[in-house]
Amino acid sequence: MRTARKGSVEMPAFVRQLVKETEKRVSSFFKGGRGGAAEGEHPAEGEREEVIPSPYLDRPVLDKLTEEGCTRWGLTYALGSMQGWRANMEDFHNCVPQLGGELSEWSFFAVFDGHAGNTVAQYCSQHLLGNLLTTGGMGPEDDPEKVKDSIIEGFLQTDKHLQTVARREGWERGGTTVVATLISPFYIYFANCGDSRAMLCRSGQVCFSTSDHKPYSPLEKERIESAGGSVCLQRINGSLAVSRALGDFSYKGAENRTPSEQMVSPEPEVCVVERSPADEFLVLACDGVWDTITNEELCAFIHNRLQVCTDLRDVCSQVIDLCLYKGSLDNISIIVLCFPGAPQLSAEALHQEAELEDLLESKVAEIYEEFCNRGEEPDLLSVLTVLASSVIPGLPPGGGIQSKRNCIISAYYQQKEIHKPTVPNGLGGS
Incomplete structure (x- = not known):
């Protein structure tokens, strides 16, 4: 990788x-x-x-956590996660390709994006699935309405149990968004609580995506104001940027209101999509991804990468790098699930990829040579700036020049080594 x-x-x-x-x-x-x-103002005396x-570092933490796996019925998955520019890593995840017992042909995946600390996200990653399963609504009959009700109940129970623990442990702040999927033999269930997002690609196009829960959305704003809150600077009471989450109990104290009617609701929006042989892949990702790339761009990019990458973890890694280079300042986590209908390695696509990388290397060499001929030694930013203004055919759809930045960086340092001044004989020491 x-x-x-x-x-x-x-x-x-x-x-x-x-x-x-x-x-x-x-x-x-x-x-x-x-x-x-x-x-x-000045603080009071004493x-x-x-x-x-x-909340940001001077340099990003680029180490990536990756994970992969598969099921016996043809589903493959990979996870990629990186701290990035954030001072702390607050993302957690679940990858359970095969549930047990009568749900042995079901899978569960989730991304938890914590805020104001990682305690709540970690707790929910350890307990949400168990609470979903204890509701009893999932079984061989695969009744969509029963499963939807069970998912909602599982989220509410998790938040209720979490509040008890938070009081006992003194967790005053913190919450987490959640985006999750349950995949059964016949249906794909999506559960979203917050501004992380899920997306399903079918026949090369975005077939479905969840809706982000932002305070300024009309229905979310109405609930917030009815619970005694306000929306200022697109945030609840000018502070919290999401309107649904687990935790965040300081926003859940309105009397005579159900948990789902509080300023911050723990109730997920649950959607069901019937499975199709045309299903290609499914993405779960935190807002560190979606802040920099659209559904359509990511669908096109992953569709293309699956034709040239033998390792699904590498696809996740490339998405993370792309989001970083496009300006994401957040933690970045993504899970990609591939169905049997996903794009396969293509000899033609591999050939085009090799030609593109050769072209980029030659362009970097030309740019470097032009600078040197003017008596200048180009820095990396100068080379990238020139390339960004050039017409380069064959760039990955949805990714553009940013998606090949690692290739460009490698070519730049190769040129830097080639043009390194030579030391005259006898002057280089023993």
């Missing part, structure tokens, strides 16, 4: 400073709204102003 050089990605200084300053100002503003010292650490 190819990985990017750890030194090859660096946020421009002015962008890094802008992000940090914006975060500082927003945090200071809402800190003041909660009774602390607002920006421009108090020390709280220093809020930046």
Whole structure:
């Protein structure tokens, strides 16, 4: 599996400073709204102003966690996860390709995107599936309505149990979004609670995707305001950027209202899609992916990558790199599930990929040579800038030039080595 050089990605200084300053100002503003010292005010005598650490690093953590597996009925899957620019890793996941007992031909997968810490996401990754199974609504009869009700009940029970644990353990803050799928022999069940997203691709096109739960969505905003909250700066009470999640109990205290009627609802939106021989692959991913790429772009990109990659983990890794290079500042986690109808390796696609990489290497060499002829030594950003303005045929659909950045980086360092000044004989030491 190819990985990017750890030194090859660096946020421009002015962008890094802008992000940090914006975060500082927003945090200071809402800190003041909660009774602390607002920006421009001084803390009371004897108090020390709280220093809020930046949620971002100066350099991203590029190490990737990968996982893969398959089932006896032809489903293959892979996971890719990376901390990225975030100061902490708050994503968790479940990959259970085969449930037990009478559900031995069922699969369960989920991505948990934590916020304000990773405690809630970790807890839910350990307990959600068990709570879903204890509802008793899933079985050989595969009744979609019963399964949907069971999924909703399982989420609500998880949130209820979580609240008990949170009170006992003193978890004052934190929550997690969840996007999950249950795959039965006849149906694909999607459960979404928050702004992570699932997408199904069929016959090369996006067949289905879940809807993100954002506070400014009309129905979500109506519920938030009915529960006594407000939507400011596209956030609940100017603070929380999602309107459905497990945890976040400080937003779930409205009296005489059910859990699903609180400012933050733990109830997932559950959808059912009947399986088809034309199903190709299914994606579950956190918003660190969807913030930078559309459903259609990701569908096209993965469809193309499946024709040139022998390892599904490499496909996940390439998606992560693509999102990073397109500007994602969040943790990035993705699960790709391939059905028997998924694209297979193609000799023609492999040939085109090899031609593209040869073309990119030659273009990097030309650009480097042009700089050297002007007496300049180009940095990587200069080479990338020139390439980005060039017309390059055959780039992966949905990925563009960013999806081949690792190839470009490799070609750049190769040229750097070729053009390294030689040391005259006798002057290089013993």
